[in-house]
Amino acid sequence: MKRFHSLTVVAKQQETRDALRIALEVPEELKPEFEFQPGQHLPIQIERDGKRLRRTYSICSEQGRWPLEIGVRVQPGGQFSEYAASELSVGDELEVMPPNGQFHVNLDKDNSKFYLGFAAGSGITPILSIAKSVLMHEPASRFALFYGNREQATTMFIEDLYALKNRYPDRLQLHFIFSQEEQEFGIAAGRIDAGKVVELHERFCSGDSADEAYVCGPDSMITTVTDALVALGMEADAVHAERFGAPRRAVRAARTDATASEDDTSVMVIMDGHKKSFRMPRQGESIVDAAAESGLELPYSCKGGVCATCRTHLRAGEVHMESNFGLEPWELEAGFILACQSRPRSDAIVLDYDKS
Numbered sequence: 558m559k560r561f562h563s564l565t566v567v568a569k570q571q572e573t574r575d576a577l578r579i580a581l582e583v584p585e586e587l588k589p590e591f592e593f594q595p596g597q598h599l600p601i602q603i604e605r606d607g608k609r610l611r612r613t614y615s616i617c618s619e620q621g622r623w624p625l626e627i628g629v630r631v632q633p634g635g636q637f638s639e640y641a642a643s644e645l646s647v648g649d650e651l652e653v654m655p656p657n658g659q660f661h662v663n664l665d666k667d668n669s670k671f672y673l674g675f676a677a678g679s680g681i682t683p684i685l686s687i688a689k690s691v692l693m694h695e696p697a698s699r700f701a702l703f704y705g706n707r708e709q710a711t712t713m714f715i716e717d718l719y720a721l722k723n724r725y726p727d728r729l730q731l732h733f734i735f736s737q738e739e740q741e742f743g744i745a746a747g748r749i750d751a752g753k754v755v756e757l758h759e760r761f762c763s764g765d766s767a768d769e770a771y772v773c774g775p776d777s778m779i780t781t782v783t784d785a786l787v788a789l790g791m792e793a794d795a796v797h798a799e800r801f802g803a804p805r806r807a808v809r810a811a812r813t814d815a816t817a818s819e820d821d822t823s824v825m826v827i828m829d830g831h832k833k834s835f836r837m838p839r840q841g842e843s844i845v846d847a848a849a850e851s852g853l854e855l856p857y858s859c860k861g862g863v864c865a866t867c868r869t870h871l872r873a874g875e876v877h878m879e880s881n882f883g884l885e886p887w888e889l890e891a892g893f894i895l896a897c898q899s900r901p902r903s904d905a906i907v908l909d910y911d912k913s
């Protein structure tokens with residue numbers, strides 16, 4: 558099972574007026590654990606006012622580059638991001654779990670693929686890592702990136718993107734779309750909606766069929782872009798998506814579950830070769846929260862069904878999973894669940910955190 562490690566902040570840079578780039582030094586002995594697939598994120602934990610706070614942030618650096626860099630959009634009222642903006646300093650340590658997440662590209666130096674990337678706002682963070690890594694490690698692959706923002710001043714990693722374009726002028730297409738700034742050409746103005754995807758695709762990708770697409774942004778943008786790409790002929794499983802947060806319907810679903818019984822369930826957890834058990838009601842808290850009540854800390858970060866930090870294998874028994882934005886269909890078929898979204902539906906369940 559993955560655990561938190563102390564990593565030192567070795568650089569902190571203002572990306573835009575409301576976004577930061579933070580670099581984390583990984584000690585030599587931890588590098589094998591912190592190797593990542595481009596697109597993955599890091600769960601980070603801090604203590605604030607006696608409370609533990611966890612967030613996940615996508616890695617923006619390319620595969621094989623140290624220190625690891627993450628992008629952080631500073632949200633008004635965001636407990637971690639405001640702390641990072643105002644208090645976190647170079648030399649501080651953060652508790653960081655090794656990279657996680659199924660939204661990633663599988664690099665192969667022999668690939669000759671055409672990739673599409675659609676990002677909105679801070680959704681550029683994992684897409685930047687994917688684009689850099691593809692261009693660097695797959696010399697015959699190409700990448701077309703469409704990046705939506707309100708205005709240039711809030712566009713994250715703009716210098717990195719121009720530098721990438723200069724370095725790979727023939728293999729990278731870079732297109733910005735601004736919703737609140739006038740543009741010389743209409744195609745560069747507005748939002749990335751279904752019509753814009755079709756327009757961009759016709760203008761810049763016609764006659765060129767994309768092998769894979771990576772989409773990161775708010776939930777509505779993800780759905781719109783994914784549906785539009787499938788309508789344009791891409792296979793659904795070639796379109797990979799990463800959401801910022803759980804859509805509202807997931808929260809509503811968690812509150813309206815009426816199928817649970819009031820009986821208790823015995824939960825056995827297999828972790829690092831050891832077995833631990835606790836009991837929990839079938840109604841109410843998720844497995845992650847019930848375990849914490851019993852003094853057993855299971856991995857989690859977002860608790861919203863998005864980041865998949867709580868992923869585990871259901872070896873025996875049944876659960877009801879409220880929502881899932883983090884597991885792929887093959888993982889569901891193989892019996893993986895999100896413990897932060899699951900409640901037992903049988904007398905006993907067995908969760909195997911050692912199975913990957």
Ligand code: FES
Nearest residue numbers: 858860863865897
């Ligand atoms: S903690 Fe993020 S999906 Fe469960």
